[in-house]
Amino acid sequence: MTKDYSAEQTLIRLAQAGDGEAFTRLVERYNRQIYNIGLRMLGNPEDAADMTQDVWLKIYRYLANFRGDSAFSTWLYRIAVNCCRDYLRLSYRTRELPFSGFGEEDESEAVFEIADRSAGPEELYLHREGRDELLGWVAQLSPQFRIVLVLREICGLSYQEIAAAVEISLGTVKSRLARARAALVEKITASREQSAAADSHMDSEDERGRSDGLR
Amino acid sequence: MDCAEIRQHLSEYLDNEAAPVLQRQIKEHLAACPQCRRQLAELHELSQALTALSEPLPDGLSARLADCLTQQRREQVSPRRTPLHKKALFKVASIAACLLLCLGAAGLAFEPGQDGAPTPDNSLPELAALDADSNGEKQLAPENKDIGLYGGSESADASIGAAPSDSDAANVAEDSEGTTFGEADAADTEDEPGENSAARSPVPFILLAAACLLVIFLLVWLLLQRKKDSKI
Numbered sequence: 001m002t003k004d005y006s007a008e009q010t011l012i013r014l015a016q017a018g019d020g021e022a023f024t025r026l027v028e029r030y031n032r033q034i035y036n037i038g039l040r041m042l043g044n045p046e047d048a049a050d051m052t053q054d055v056w057l058k059i060y061r062y063l064a065n066f067r068g069d070s071a072f073s074t075w076l077y078r079i080a081v082n083c084c085r086d087y088l089r090l091s092y093r094t095r096e097l098p099f100s101g102f103g104e105e106d107e108s109e110a111v112f113e114i115a116d117r118s119a120g121p122e123e124l125y126l127h128r129e130g131r132d133e134l135l136g137w138v139a140q141l142s143p144q145f146r147i148v149l150v151l152r153e154i155c156g157l158s159y160q161e162i163a164a165a166v167e168i169s170l171g172t173v174k175s176r177l178a179r180a181r182a183a184l185v186e187k188i189t190a191s192r193e194q195s196a197a198a199d200s201h202m203d204s205e206d207e208r209g210r211s212d213g214l215r
Numbered sequence: 216m217d218c219a220e221i222r223q224h225l226s227e228y229l230d231n232e233a234a235p236v237l238q239r240q241i242k243e244h245l246a247a248c249p250q251c252r253r254q255l256a257e258l259h260e261l262s263q264a265l266t267a268l269s270e271p272l273p274d275g276l277s278a279r280l281a282d283c284l285t286q287q288r289r290e291q292v293s294p295r296r297t298p299l300h301k302k303a304l305f306k307v308a309s310i311a312a313c314l315l316l317c318l319g320a321a322g323l324a325f326e327p328g329q330d331g332a333p334t335p336d337n338s339l340p341e342l343a344a345l346d347a348d349s350n351g352e353k354q355l356a357p358e359n360k361d362i363g364l365y366g367g368s369e370s371a372d373a374s375i376g377a378a379p380s381d382s383d384a385a386n387v388a389e390d391s392e393g394t395t396f397g398e399a400d401a402a403d404t405e406d407e408p409g410e411n412s413a414a415r416s417p418v419p420f421i422l423l424a425a426a427c428l429l430v431i432f433l434l435v436w437l438l439l440q441r442k443k444d445s446k447i
Contacts, residue, residue, distance in 0.1 A: 020288060027280060035276065036269050049276050056280055060287055134264055152230070153265035159232045178226035184265075185257050 012072055016063055023063075027056055030073070033155040034080045040150045041084045042091065043139055051087050055080045070164065077157065077165035081147065088143055102144045104172045111183040113142050137187050145180040148173055216240060221251050229258050308433055315426035322419025 008029070014022035034055050038048030058079050066075055085101055092099035138146060147166055151157045157165065159173045166173075221244050227233040228241045245252050 020284075023284065024281065027277075027284075031277065031280070032269070032272055035272055039270060040268070045273055049273065049279070052276065053280060053283055057283065057287060060284060131264070131268070135268060138265070138268070149265065153262055154269045156266075159227075159230065174227050174232070177230075178223060181226050181258055181261060185254075185261055188261065189257070 008072060012063075012066070012068075016066070023060065026059075030076055031056075034076075036154050037080055037084055037147075037150055038087075040138060040154065041143065041146060042087055047087060047091070051080075051083055055083045058083065071161075073157075074161055074164045077151065077155070077161065078167070081151075081165045084147070099143070102147050102166050102168065104144075104168050109142055109144060111142060111145050111179050112137075112140050133191060134184070134188070137184055141180055141183070145176050145183075148176045149180045152177055216244060218244075218248060218251055221245075221248070222254055225251070225255050225258055229255065229262065305433070305436070308429060312426050312429035312433065315422045315429065319419045319421075319423035319426060322422060 008026075011022045011025050011029075015026055031052065035048055035052045038051035039045060042048055042051060055076075059076060062079075066072065081102065089099050089101070138149070141149065148162055148168075151162045151165060152159075159170055159177075162168075162173045163170045168176075221241055224233055224237060224241060228238060231238070233241065245255060
């Protein structure tokens, strides 16, 4: 009998029955998204890889308990988000910074962290251009904003899925996403204006130099 | 709605996640408002740039995961298989222990004379009453009992002495010792109590002893199993 590995439902059922090949297919399907959640939330590839491994081990261990009450992806992303939260908590503790998870205790939270990031690898991204500059800003977002943005933009989850994975309300998903995006747009605009001003300054310098040379 | 309000909802509009009415209102507004259109374009551009931040899996991560999962599978398979295998054996052993216990207990309960043996004198009146219930003629029973209790072979002699005519019954009783309990019961009703007890009395004790041994064996097994589990 040939097994049909195309449908996710089938894959899950086979994996639950102990089919290693089916589980590998599930890993292939979601691995990149989970790794990228780790990468953007934890800020470095080593932690992201460790987290990815932990997530899959957890899924492997608890797959038998998955009853299909929610979508598999929702269940999987919730595990990933929880795992991510544990890693972040540890990392914040070692840096002696407060970390309150992704919940919605106070909605007056700042979009960007004003924390001391001297120990963070994100420092490397600062003062660069284009993609790297954007990475730096994303890394500076407070975790509760960053997780929502990453799940939406990098993993492509719907608002409903994000709400379920992060365990926040749909309204919170909307407002956090809107605020995070607005803040990033503001940064980008400011940066562009700055570089445009610098360019025009350089241009005028150039012109002055050229005209000086002509003289 | 004015521009400020519209801009608050542009993010969800971009994701097509606004309520249908709102989605339509924003669309109408955008058609007429170039500033808000530019805002939306900026959001759209940001969204694309963010999506492009997705990085490919690093080399070796897939292989590392595969190794890790294979190891996990191996670890899970062995402990999972043993309990199943053990459970079957464990169940059989437990049921056997229960059966032996029940048979032993029943053996003691259904032999009024002999099993009361350890405290023969105290229990005499009651036993006599029981005897009277089961058999009309059992006034002799108490005397026989004592003999039966204190020595197996002697008691057999005594019983023969007490009822020499019932030699067939004695044979039946002897058989019952070696075979099953039901036969012993049958013998009991036909017979004088002294005779049966003398022939049968070790059986319940052997059964009970076997049950105890089995229970001890099961407990040791459980303990060993738990130790093994905690190690894993």
